[in-house]
Amino acid sequence: MNKIAIIIPSRLDAKRLPNKPLKLINNKEMILHVYDAAIRSNAGEVYVATPDQKIVDTVKNSGGNVIQTSDDHETGTDRIFEVFKKELNSEPNIIINLQGDMPNLKPQAISNLVSYMSKNKCDIGTLASDLNHKKEISNSNIVKVAVKEKLSDGIFLNAFDFFRSNINSAYNLYHHIGIYAFTNKALIRYVSLKRSKLELERKLEQLRALENKMSIHVGYVKLSPLSVDTEEDLIEVKNLMEKNEKG
Numbered sequence: 001m002n003k004i005a006i007i008i009p010s011r012l013d014a015k016r017l018p019n020k021p022l023k024l025i026n027n028k029e030m031i032l033h034v035y036d037a038a039i040r041s042n043a044g045e046v047y048v049a050t051p052d053q054k055i056v057d058t059v060k061n062s063g064g065n066v067i068q069t070s071d072d073h074e075t076g077t078d079r080i081f082e083v084f085k086k087e088l089n090s091e092p093n094i095i096i097n098l099q100g101d102m103p104n105l106k107p108q109a110i111s112n113l114v115s116y117m118s119k120n121k122c123d124i125g126t127l128a129s130d131l132n133h134k135k136e137i138s139n140s141n142i143v144k145v146a147v148k149e150k151l152s153d154g155i156f157l158n159a160f161d162f163f164r165s166n167i168n169s170a171y172n173l174y175h176h177i178g179i180y181a182f183t184n185k186a187l188i189r190y191v192s193l194k195r196s197k198l199e200l201e202r203k204l205e206q207l208r209a210l211e212n213k214m215s216i217h218v219g220y221v222k223l224s225p226l227s228v229d230t231e232e233d234l235i236e237v238k239n240l241m242e243k244n245e246k247g
Contacts, residue, residue, distance in 0.1 A: 004044030004114055005092040007083050008034055009076035010100040012052045016229050021055055021100050023228075025238050030228065031055060033103035033241075035064050041110035044096065049083045074195070075205050077180075081191045094118065095187050099178030104241055105225040113181050113219060116156050122217040123186035124209055125156065128174035129224035136175060140164040141229045143178075143204060146171035151220035159216040162204050175224055180206065186214060 010021045021031035038046040048059045051071035059066035073079045080097045117125045146161040198207040226237040
């Protein structure tokens with residue numbers, strides 16, 4: 001058993017963009033772009049966790065590892081935990097929850113996060129990039145993370161808050177990237193906690209950890225991967241990735 005597991009939770013019933021994981025980019029499903037990035041990181045064993053047969057078939061047909069999970073999980077982390085406990089026998093020391101809607105995430109970003117987590121300095125690790133313009137601060141589709149000091153390459157800082165809306169903050173704000181690395185003990189503790197007040201209000205799982213005094217450290221990524229939440233996001237990432245492939 002590899003001590004590091006990268007698990008990609010994926011489902012078809014996203015409200016803003018139904019069937020999102022199976023949307024084609026460069027003639028390949030979005031979920032497969034994310035899976036391939038995880039494989040190229042060489043950071044650990046990679047699995048897709050999904051309740052949907054269509055996603056199971058898509059990943060299997062491409063030769064990938066996929067596990068069909070229960071369809072009644074409240075959060076992506078609950079889906080991750082099912083795979084961790086039932087399929088992986090709670091053995092991995094580090095578990096990466098990689099969101100399935102970031103098809104242009106660089107593999108190096110994943111491996112950098114895993115490398116930091118191996119130092120055992122926090123419960124949960126994640127990543128962030130620069131906010132490119134003022135409109136992103138007020139865009140509720142973009143999650144912001146607040147840290148005291150400025151982020152830079154190779155440095156991880158303590159995360160103090162996460163939010164979607166424009167909240168006045170004395171901290172430095174960054175564009176949060178949807179990837180979470182848990183230690184074994186942190187994942188087990190996290191799923192044992194009740195969903196917290198801010199988690200439910202802001203619809204951000206990581207706030208459950210902060211409200212229960214779990215430490216989250218955030219590292220810097222130069223290039224901002226696009227999280228696909230809407231049809232407009234899909235068009236933007238398609239254009240970007242098609243341009244890069246031609247280039």
